Amino acid sequence: MSWASRIDMGWRSLEEFIRALEARGELLRVGHPVDVRLEAGCIADRLVKMGGPAVVFDQPRLDDGSISRFPLVMNLFGTRERTNLALGVEEPSEIGEMMVGLMKPDIGAIMKRPWTGIGLLRQGISMTPRRVSKGKCQQVRIDDPDVTRLPIPMTWPDDGGAFMTLPLVVTADPETGTHNMGMYRSQIFGPKEVGLHWQKHKHGADHADSSIGRMPVAICLGGPPQVIFSSISPLPDNLSEYEFAGLLSGRRLRITKCQTNDLWVPSECDFVIEGYTVPGETRTEGPFGDHFGHYSLEDQYPVMHVTAITHRRDPSVPMTIVGVPPMEDGYLGEAIGDALLPVLKFQHRDVVDTFLPLETGFHNLAIVASRQRFPRQARKTALGLLGAGQMMFLKVVVVVDEDHDVKNLDSLLDALDSRVSIPDDLVVLEGMVADSLAHASPWENIHDKLIVDATTHAEGDPIEHSEIGSVSKSLPISVSAIDGVVQARMLRPSMMVITVEVEGGPNPEESIEEVDEHLASLQRERFASIRDSIWKLGASKGLRWLFITDSDADLESEDWRRRLLWQLFCRFDVGRDLHFDVARKRVAWDATAPIPSEEGPLPVRRWPAVTLHDPEMVNRIDSWLSKRL
Ligand SMILES: Cc1cc2nc3c(=O)[nH]c(=O)nc-3n(C[C@H](O)[C@H](O)[C@H](O)COP(=O)(O)O)c2cc1C
Ligand SMILES: [Mn+2]
Numbered sequence: 001m002s003w004a005s006r007i008d009m010g011w012r013s014l015e016e017f018i019r020a021l022e023a024r025g026e027l028l029r030v031g032h033p034v035d036v037r038l039e040a041g042c043i044a045d046r047l048v049k050m051g052g053p054a055v056v057f058d059q060p061r062l063d064d065g066s067i068s069r070f071p072l073v074m075n076l077f078g079t080r081e082r083t084n085l086a087l088g089v090e091e092p093s094e095i096g097e098m099m100v101g102l103m104k105p106d107i108g109a110i111m112k113r114p115w116t117g118i119g120l121l122r123q124g125i126s127m128t129p130r131r132v133s134k135g136k137c138q139q140v141r142i143d144d145p146d147v148t149r150l151p152i153p154m155t156w157p158d159d160g161g162a163f164m165t166l167p168l169v170v171t172a173d174p175e176t177g178t179h180n181m182g183m184y185r186s187q188i189f190g191p192k193e194v195g196l197h198w199q200k201h202k203h204g205a206d207h208a209d210s211s212i213g214r215m216p217v218a219i220c221l222g223g224p225p226q227v228i229f230s231s232i233s234p235l236p237d238n239l240s241e242y243e244f245a246g247l248l249s250g251r252r253l254r255i256t257k258c259q260t261n262d263l264w265v266p267s268e269c270d271f272v273i274e275g276y277t278v279p280g281e282t283r284t285e286g287p288f289g290d291h292f293g294h295y296s297l298e299d300q301y302p303v304m305h306v307t308a309i310t311h312r313r314d315p316s317v318p319m320t321i322v323g324v325p326p327m328e329d330g331y332l333g334e335a336i337g338d339a340l341l342p343v344l345k346f347q348h349r350d351v352v353d354t355f356l357p358l359e360t361g362f363h364n365l366a367i368v369a370s371r372q373r374f375p376r377q378a379r380k381t382a383l384g385l386l387g388a389g390q391m392m393f394l395k396v397v398v399v400v401d402e403d404h405d406v407k408n409l410d411s412l413l414d415a416l417d418s419r420v421s422i423p424d425d426l427v428v429l430e431g432m433v434a435d436s437l438a439h440a441s442p443w444e445n446i447h448d449k450l451i452v453d454a455t456t457h458a459e460g461d462p463i464e465h466s467e468i469g470s471v472s473k474s475l476p477i478s479v480s481a482i483d484g485v486v487q488a489r490m491l492r493p494s495m496m497v498i499t500v501e502v503e504g505g506p507n508p509e510e511s512i513e514e515v516d517e518h519l520a521s522l523q524r525e526r527f528a529s530i531r532d533s534i535w536k537l538g539a540s541k542g543l544r545w546l547f548i549t550d551s552d553a554d555l556e557s558e559d560w561r562r563r564l565l566w567q568l569f570c571r572f573d574v575g576r577d578l579h580f581d582v583a584r585k586r587v588a589w590d591a592t593a594p595i596p597s598e599e600g601p602l603p604v605r606r607w608p609a610v611t612l613h614d615p616e617m618v619n620r621i622d623s624w625l626s627k628r629l
Helices: 014-023 039-049 080-087 093-103 107-112 116-126 203-209 225-232 241-249 328-347 377-386 389-393 409-419 475-480 517-536 560-570 615-628
Strands: 027-030 054-057 072-074 168-172 179-182 186-190 193-196 215-221 254-257 264-266 271-285 299-311 317-319 351-355 365-370 396-400 426-433 446-454 485-492 495-500 545-550 578-580 587-591
Touching: 014 027, 014 054, 014 080, 039 054, 039 072, 039 615, 080 225, 080 328, 093 116, 093 241, 093 328, 107 116, 116 241, 168 203, 168 225, 168 264, 179 203, 179 225, 179 241, 186 299, 193 271, 215 264, 225 241, 225 328, 328 351, 351 377, 365 377, 377 389, 377 396, 377 426, 377 446, 389 426, 396 409, 409 446, 409 485, 409 495, 475 485, 475 495, 485 545, 495 517, 517 545, 517 587, 545 560, 560 587
Parallel strands: 027 054, 072 317, 365 396, 396 446, 495 545, 545 587
Antiparallel strands: 054 072, 168 179, 168 215, 186 193, 193 299, 215 271, 254 264, 271 299, 351 365, 426 446, 485 495, 578 587
C-alpha cells in the first residue's frame, strides 16, 4: 500500500491500538494483582523473550499493597510485527522513503501528472502541529498530584527505585521556544519529584544547559504509538518530533497547552505530568538495569518538580523493561534503523545498507555496506556516519562490500575471515565521543572507536593485502589444554573464540565497585599469559582473530551466537582491549569483565552487574505463563 493511501490511517490513541491488539489475540490481560515492584517487569521480560503478546495488568499492586486505579501495559512493541503494526507499515523503510520523497520531490513526475503531487502536499501539511484548546490528555486533573500513585515499575532487583521507562519528555529551547520530545527514563524520587535522565548529548540536556531560570518540563505517558516512536527516533536535524509524529500518522499532531506551564503537549496522550527543573539542582539517579544488559552507574541528573498531573478519562500507563537483549527496545531500535536508512542513504550517497544488531545494544556495532568505486571509499563512508547524529555513539563499524547481506551474521564472519588483514584493515580512532551508557569505556562519554575495513580493495588501490592464512585444525584441542581456558571454538579458519576463567578473576555477572590494583594487574597478567600461550602454538600462526570472553557464555548452548555477540561487544573497549601480536598480524579481542583499576594502560571504571531476575520468580512466572498462553 502506498503512503498516499495510508493517509489518515494512524492510530488515534493508545487505547485504539491496545484494542486492535486484543482483537488480534496479541494481548494478555491479567486480572489478578501483580506487583509493580519486579513482578510486572519480569513477566514482560519473559513474554518478550518468547515472542509473546503485549500484556495489560488490570490490577497493578503498588509498594504499599494498594491497587493503582490505572492499568499498566507492557511489551506493546515486543515483536517486529507488532512494531510494524504500531507504525502502520508493512516495512519501516516505507517511512524513510516518504521522508526522502519530501526532501527531494520528483518534480519531473509531478509536472507531468500534477495530481501525484497532492499526496506529497498532504504529507507536508501533516507535519505542522495543530493547537487545540481542549486535549483529551486533560479530561481529568488530579487534585493533589502524586506520581507514586501511578503504576510505575521497578524492573530489576538492584535498581535505585521505580522508573518511568517509556516517558515522552517535553522541553522547549529557552530562546526559540522550539519544542523537543525525547524519551529519557525518569526516576520516581517522591510524590512530586522525578529524576530526568537526559544524557549530555541529547536535546533535553541542551535545553537545560541553556536555560537560566526555572525550565518548564512535561512528561507525557502513552498516546498514539506514532508519538511514542517519534520521541525515540534520532531525527535528521531540523525535523522535530511533533512534525515527525504528524508525518507518521498522516495527520497533523494535535497539541494542547499545559495547565501550569507554557509547554504544548500531544493532546492524545494518556497522562501529562507537568513541572519544572531548577538550574543546577541535581540528585543521584540510578542505578538502573539498562539497555546494554548491565546496570548503568549512578550519576547526578536534574530533578523535576511536579506541579500538575492530568489524564484521559480511561488512561493506561505504558512501560517497558530493558536489559539483556532481546528486549522490546531492540525491536523499536531495529525499526528505527530500517525506517531511517533511506534518509541516511540520501544524505550519505555511498551507503548501500546498514545494520545495527539489537544484541549489541545498537551503539556497539554497525555493519555498513558501502560503495567502493575508488580506493578507501568505504572508510570514508564509515567516517561520515560516525559524524551523523546519534551514530556518534558507535564503538565498532565494520564496512563491507556493497553486495554484502548486512543482517547475516555468517556473512559478517566470512568477510572478517577472508577480507581483513590485521595490519592493514583495522583503523582505531582515539578519544572519540562515547554513549553515557558505555560502561566499558575508560572515561565517561569518551572512548576509542574501531573501523574494520572488510571490503574488497577497489581497483587501483596500490596496497597489497598482507597474506591471509588460516590455522591448523588441531588448534582448539591444544588451546583447550591451556590453564584458564574453559571452552574453545573455531568460528572461521582464521578466527577462534575462547571462554576463560582466571584465578582471582571477578564473577562477570556481579558488580565491582572498588579499584583493586593488585587483582587487576594479576588479571591482566593471566589474560596476557593465556593469549601469548595461544599465539606461541605453532598451529596458531594464521589465527588472525582471537576473541576472549568470560565463561558465563556457553559456546555449546543453543543461542550461543546471540549471547556471544552481546558479550563480545558490551564488555569490550577498543582502546584497552584490542591487543596485537609483535608482528601486528594477529589480534586478541578481550571481552572479559575487568576489575576496576587506574594503573593499567587505560583505566577501568566501576564495573556494573548484569541484569538478572530472581530465579525463583522466573520459574514461578514461566509455569504460570505456560498455563495462560
Ligand atoms: C526505552 C528507551 C529508554 C531510553 N532512555 C533514555 C534515557 O534515559 N536517556 C537518554 O538520554 N536517552 C534515552 N533513550 C534514547 C533517546 O530516547 C533517543 O536517543 C532519542 O532520540 C533522544 O531524543 P533527542 O535527540 O530529542 O534528545 C531511550 C530510548 C528508549 C527506546
Ligand atoms: Mn530531538
